[in-house]
Amino acid sequence: MSDIRHSLLRRDPLSAAKEVLYHMDISLGSALQSSGAGAPVLDKSTIDLVEEFIFHVPKDRSVPPKRMSCVQELQLLEIMCSYFQEQSKDAVRQVIFSALFSLQGNKADESRMAMLGKLVSMAIAVCRVPILECAATWLQRSHSAWCVRLARVLVDDYCTLVPSSFSTLQNICSASPRFCCQLITAVTALYDMSSEDMTPPPSLLEMVVGWVTEDPRLLLLTLINMPLGTSLPLGGLDVTPLMGLLRWCVKAPLAYQRGRKLSLTNGHGEQEKGVGCEELYSKLHLSVLQVFLMLQVHLTEQNLLGRLAVLQLESVAVLMEEVSRLVEELNPLHAASHIQLALDRLAQALQVAMATGALLCTREDLRTLCSRLPHNNLLQLVMSGPVQSTHGAPYQSNFYPHIHPPRSSPLPPHNTHPALSTHNTHPALSPHAAHPALSPHRPLTPHATHSSLSPHAFHPAAMTFPYRPIR
Incomplete structure (x- = not known):
């Protein structure tokens, strides 16, 4: 190797x-072909050699590094793009990409990240799908x-x-x-809405909402394609964007109201940003609820319903703590409607997530988490119903009951029927018996039997989840 x-x-x-x-x-490539199983290691x-001649971190500090000019760096990026595009074996591409850009915890990592950001940005510009697929794996690991x-680089560029x-980014x-x-x-x-600068730009929000609205299944691609039993890296991204998007939807009314408050305090109003984004967040909230329903189908097919929590309770607790802090920052008298909108969205998401097993x-955990939040009617209803426990019996898909109490029969009592309300002395009639002739009225035709009707056929509890998103 020294030669x-x-x-x-x-x-x-x-x-x-x-x-x-x-x-x-x-x-x-030869090591991968000979090994047969498992990725070879450099x-x-x-x-x-990679660190010294691609990322220009000299092995010997006494030797000055060879720096590329901007033109040479662009040419190297083009060479990389061509290589990954022309390499026909996906396994080899993934191994090479990982070898180039896996972070080693040394001083070459900064150069790796700089090169990676430029390469992925170029791949988006010229639509090099193999590089984007490798970048997706890199983001996952x-x-x-x-x-x-990396996300910040791409947002800044586009x-x-x-x-x-x-x-160009939108069409990718x-x-x-x-x-x-x-x-x-x-x-x-990246944009966790912790401050004004951490609020997603309107163009980015519009792009994400457009992607998710067009195909909500997009949010589950990583989860669906992940082999069962795969362990996520410590400190890595969530397996789905659902928690992050839920944070956007719930915190948006409060975050933008906080931004208006700061703008008015500084002497200049900036209200159009939040007003223009309200409908986008409403659409996004609806899409997130739809994805929860799709997720239930996937978990059921994989026999993971009740055994895999896609939304971690710790993440939900952090979100509630953030909402509580935002509420304290705002004046409830002037932001009551925004606070209730945020809590309505939170309650709906919790209800659907629990009902679908996500x-x-x-x-008791749910009540503890919500104890610091202001009163909200829908949230109180969600907390009042039993929630699937993580201990003991296996998960039951119908464990989270509907709110409406059951009725004994879908038919009203005969003695309150409006057509017979004037006959106070009319005896009680059996639902399956024929009416006797009543003088001076003409005889009544017998009732048809109701054997085909279930006692709860039209009860709301027999219907699918009927709630709509709060705008």
């Missing part, structure tokens, strides 16, 4: 980087802090620096839905 390094030192930076890339392709000497950094190129969903699913998860982790918790 290869000495050879690379005599080359210009671009040529040396190309040579290292092709060396990786040969060594890892040896330490090859990792050193990397720590959320690095994923958020929403801030060059807004006219935003449609049809080319690589899996990448877009992971990107949504990353941007919801959230598993006890009623």
